[in-house]
Amino acid sequence: MADYRPQAPFLDELFEPDGSPRPTAESLIRDLQRLGSDGLAEAGRRRDAIFMQQGITFETSSAGGASGHHVERPFPLDLVPRVLSGEEWRAIKRGLAQRIRALNHFVDDVYHAREIVREGIVPWRLVVSCSHFARAVHGIRPPGGVYTHVAGCDLVRHSDGTWKVIEDNVRIPSGISYVLENRAAMARLVPELFASYRVRPVDHYPQLLLRALRSVAPSAESEATVVVWTPGPANPAYFEHAFLARQMGVELVEASDLVVRDDVLYMRTTRGLERAHAVYRRLDDDFVDPLEFRPDSLLGVPGLVRAYRAGSVAIANAFGTGVADDKAIYTFVPEMIRFYLGEEPILENVRTYLLSDPEQLEHVLGRLGELVVKPTGESGGRGVTIGPHASEQELERMRGVLANHPDRWIAQDVVRLSTVPTVCADGTLAPRHVDLRPFAVFGERIDIVPGGLTRVALEEGSLIVNSSRGGGSKDTWVLEDSADDADRAGPPIADTQPPALPDLRYGGWTGQQQQQQQALEGAPGP
């Protein structure tokens, strides 16, 4: 650990460039040193055992991936946490809330007045060409005007220390269950690391989500029934669906449990049909309703969009929100913030080139080797080509693809992702690149859980953090500071102490006998 060296030119979040610990990380580094590489390796083995036991796993294809044989692996949690100061976090939080508010405005606008298009800020052609633009929901305004109930923006930290948004996820961002499970596992595996810190907790997320879903549910007379809708146990994120349903205490439903009658959504129960007022759906627009979207979908509920249109059910996130996290639309988010909110963006975008613009396309083709190219309608790191890491043939092939379908791609400057020390197989530490996905819940207001999912590229030098492609994760600590303390004067401990516990001494028969025996033995002789 003493020989850990940050990798220039990347910013290391725990160490200064000269290799000394940053002030916030000093005691963490000290505790890590005390654990030593053996301690870390040992804790890693226990972590894998616990995760397998609890079923916190994900599936990867084995080496012969084509055979379709899947292997279950424990979720790769790295034991070195990432530390964010309270001040840093507040800036991120404000920036995210601003961005999500603007994205929500944008979704509303796209399906209603289209003012931003008429103002000439976002080209209509680009909006309709988004693969997630949904004609079916034109003119529908959900309760409270909220579309993006759950949002997760991916942030990265550039080598100059600034935070940039690299991607918005306002369809079905996943990963929050790992944030909660990571924290629980860290507390169990390496509690000593927490000793010198006041880390803000994350486990109230399910309650925030439930409250937000209830607040948008159209049920006037009774307590709203909320359900989580999963595509089924075969889905890679099924663990998370079940986790959220359990933590919120609501039903986890599949398509076959749901039915629409007279534009009202019901679920089939042992006591007949019961109404569902709010659905947290964890499947894509494409599959939700065969009558309106893909007609071949077996995972959907026929008539759901009609029920939604009739306002008898709230859907989170609303249908059609995908238009706001399209990678081509991403370019315009700073403009949206100015247009809808009249504010300057707090979080920057990464410099992005729209290839549908011939000038920008030419520029990009010229320096493809220095840029990252991404398909606009994909997520999860699929189809991404990183110029500096690509071979000449790959680049050549890419040039052809871009020239043919420029509107399906964007190019971005390569971001120098910051690094955090990460435990290698032998227990030593090495710098690895990370990003951050904080989770926001939008109900009556926007709540953001402190921290979020830090994803880490486990391979040396790799910039791809997606867990489907060899990425791991880290527990993210947001430290509490005096600014957070102000509103938190807890209630006094009850002044009525409970009575003492009965029979703390081993009493009863034996006790009495022993006492008596002892008394006899101890009695002075005659």
Place this chain on the structure above:
Amino acid sequence: MLARIAHELYWLGRNLARAEFTARAVEAVFRSELQASSDSTPGVFFGSGGLLAILGDVDATAGNGRPALDQLTLDPGRPGSMLASIERAREGARTVRDVISAEMWEAINTTSLTLREGFEAPRWEGATGTSATSQYVKERTALIWGVANRSMLRDEAKSFLDAGGLIEIADMVLRMLRVALPTTSFAGPAGDSAGTSDGQALILLQAVGGFHAYLRAVTAPPNAHPVARFLLFERAYPDSVAACVDSLHDCFALADAGPRNSKPVLRVSRLAADLDFQRRALPDGAELTGICEQTQQELAHIDQDIAERYFAGAASAGERR
């Protein structure tokens, strides 16, 4: 059956339940105290200080956090520790080895030996020891009760064993509530608690092990008030005070030769009826500390009556100080 045996079984049940609930509470508090408090203003407070207060004569000067909690795990010198409760249970079980099944005796004995021998072993040591111990005690007590339920005849003996466990659970839950519930002088967040989620009330639920049950049974967010109501009145949840009192009644109705004239049975049915009445009569948001206190006093009287009627006064050691 012999009064002495009944008495031992009753206390065996109590000690097992106490070890289990201590373990649950220690684990919940340990985990929550590693982190800062959550965003919202807590309506209840439940930390290691409160836990030490509940378990009585533990040295309250030991400070907070792990050192304080460690006294509650494997400190043989502390009567409130899990080790001490399990050891007492083992001593008790030894004197009734003929009544309980061999399997059950083995389960108890192994638990006690593992904890005691393992006292020096790396498994219980260090920072991870606290949760490892709690986890072990939780698992083993579940196993012991499971074995008892499957292997013991449902006769008088089982009734006394169960009765001890039930009264101890009700008592522990009430203790936690009394320490954690806000005092009347602190009326602040009660008003706006409707919307806020309350991290400390979550800890209270986890300390009892009823987190999941609560979420399925109650639609209100887990704040101080609905959580307290749930733990007091929810009959469908086996560890709530009301459910324990109900089951206690069933135990004695079976074990007592003349339940119609039996003071403890009558007292238990009165308490059960009273809890039911309070559940229906009390408006939402009503103050609950008074009920907790009365119920706990009533349980103490029941304990006393049980000792007088069945144990020939043997449980004088159970006198409240």
